[in-house]
Amino acid sequence: MMAINQQTFRDAMACVGAAVNIITTDGDAGQAGFTASAVCSVTDSPPTLLVCLNRAASVWPVFNQNRALCVNTLAAGQESLSNLFGGKTAMAERFAAAQWQTGETGCPRLEGALASFDCHITQVVSVGTHDILFCEIQAIVHHPAPEGLVWFNRHYHTLMRPAC
Numbered sequence: 001m002m003a004i005n006q007q008t009f010r011d012a013m014a015c016v017g018a019a020v021n022i023i024t025t026d027g028d029a030g031q032a033g034f035t036a037s038a039v040c041s042v043t044d045s046p047p048t049l050l051v052c053l054n055r056a057a058s059v060w061p062v063f064n065q066n067r068a069l070c071v072n073t074l075a076a077g078q079e080s081l082s083n084l085f086g087g088k089t090a091m092a093e094r095f096a097a098a099q100w101q102t103g104e105t106g107c108p109r110l111e112g113a114l115a116s117f118d119c120h121i122t123q124v125v126s127v128g129t130h131d132i133l134f135c136e137i138q139a140i141v142h143h144p145a146p147e148g149l150v151w152f153n154r155h156y157h158t159l160m161r162p163a164c
């Protein structure tokens with residue numbers, strides 16, 4: 001049987017296109033945010049998403065304590081924001097680069113995101129290096145931005161929304 005090393009896995013995963021999201025939180029542990037492509041719909045009853053967060057990330061203790069988050073799905077044009085929240089940038093600098101509203105859970109909601117899902121974290125399952133955060137949605141805001149954003153082959157790509 002072929003051994004799957006980390007590089008083989010990542011090279012294959014680089015071919016799996018994914019939406020780009022900024023995941024934010026606020027609460028007793030303070031404000032934090034990071035970029036995530038590992039986000040997926042789980043069930044619509046109750047409406048639930050999952051977010052995979054590396055336990056080694058500096059933001060992990062903040063999400064772990066606050067138990068609420070907002071998934072902000074980025075539109076084309078928000079690539080620099082994705083890079084800021086995906087790098088080793090100070091938290092204040094990340095949030096200063098955009099406009100935010102406060103969602104129902106108290107988490108920052110990104111103005112101009114394609115969609116924002118305001119959630120309570122209801123379950124956490126640890127697998128390998130990551131925590132899978134199961135997130136029950138409390139409120140949704142979405143915008144008719146014409147172009148979506150995808151992370152594919154280690155680069156950003158713009159997706160056109162067909163006229164409807």
Ligand SMILES: NC(=O)C1=CN([C@@H]2O[C@H](COP(=O)(O)OP(=O)(O)OC[C@H]3O[C@@H](n4cnc5c(N)ncnc54)[C@H](O)[C@@H]3O)[C@@H](O)[C@H]2O)C=CC1
Nearest residue numbers: 009010011013014036037038052053054086129130154155
């Ligand atoms: N799920 C995750 O934790 C992800 C983390 N990243 C971070 O951003 C950096 C840049 O990513 P790329 O330019 O796409 O190049 P890359 O070669 O490091 O990763 C290629 C693909 O492998 C997957 N991946 C990478 N690191 C992972 C991890 N620790 N756990 C699970 N899946 C992982 C993702 O699908 C990623 O797009 C990565 O090295 C990683 O630090 C990026 C995407 C997903």
Ligand SMILES: Cc1cc2nc3c(=O)[nH]c(=O)nc-3n(C[C@H](O)[C@H](O)[C@H](O)COP(=O)(O)O)c2cc1C
Nearest residue numbers: 034035036037038052053054057058085086087088
């Ligand atoms: C396009 C992209 C997608 C990413 N997806 C994830 C993800 O799904 N889960 C994750 O834990 N980290 C992901 N990362 C890495 C985190 O954004 C990064 O580790 C996070 O900003 C924490 O960094 P910090 O430790 O400096 O705070 C991604 C980074 C980029 C650029």
